[in-house]
Amino acid sequence: MKLIEDKIREVGRVLPGDILKVDAFLNHQVDANLMSEIGKEFARLFKDEGITRIVTVESSGIAPAVMAGLYMNVPVVFARKHKSLTLTDNVYTSDVYSYTKQTSNKISIDKRFIKPNDKLLVIDDFLANGQAVQGLMNIAEQANVEIKGVGIVIEKSYQKGHDMIKKSGIHLESLARIASLSDGKVSFVEE
């Protein structure tokens, strides 16, 4: 999606440690108009999947997920992150390891907010190693519902999340695909 690539070129910052900072429009300051365009694009890309519900993980996934929910006219559920969690019968839960922060979180979704026969669309701001998506796949399995699509705003295509999702056969759409952050420079996958 050219809008996002342009925005990354304009305000993205490459930091040591293979980090792309996009806090100017995505995960600290949010460009609401761009989020709206992102929501429309996800609605277009997944229109044939029969999606009944969008799931994401707080916090940075919420803005693009809610915009997608608006244009797809389906409810959005954001999984809660917890350092620890008292297990109850009322939630689905999974472990998510963050390579960036080198910490493990539990994520949870209240069982009331996934229904039998739901067809889920996972939305997230970033895809790198795919830990968050895997956590949501795990929750979908517990709930015995299908994930019909994964929509990502920015993907680091050289990390393992992309292949992991492709191998699982799920329809993956990443709006900006990064081939490399070498030498402080963003290169996109040529398609």
Next chain:
Amino acid sequence: MKLIEDKIREVGRVLPGDILKVDAFLNHQVDANLMSEIGKEFARLFKDEGITRIVTVESSGIAPAVMAGLYMNVPVVFARKHKSLTLTDNVYTSDVYSYTKQTSNKISIDKRFIKPNDKLLVIDDFLANGQAVQGLMNIAEQANVEIKGVGIVIEKSYQKGHDMIKKSGIHLESLARIASLSDGKVSFVEE
């Protein structure tokens, strides 16, 4: 706002400890269409305040704030919550105590995302004791900018946040105002 009062009557749950659970549409599952209506309503209510930027606190403030940002055509910044924070010169920070969770968090906003002469609108999902708003007021003071409005989705009008904001002279708009949660029943302020 009748839409929200109706939704609270329909799916809100009053729990022991003066808790109103609205996780069915606001802070776990999100009704994107309702968030869009909320965004439009905030845009209408604050249209004369010359707002240049919206600020909120992750996570539950993000959905209504981003929708307001869309219809007001201004950037949205969500303050990050931290258990602890290494102080740097790059962020404004403040302490926020949560009566519900009985824990204290630090919130922070990168200094790049508040500009001189900004006129801020604070958006949040809930107003009770006003701790989150006070944290953002504190950050606005550090940044030497003015808060021109506070927009709240659901206010517990019998707690001290309402009066605190009114006394400060800031334009406050709460879309649903709760007078009482006694006997497991939601009563709204009659206006």
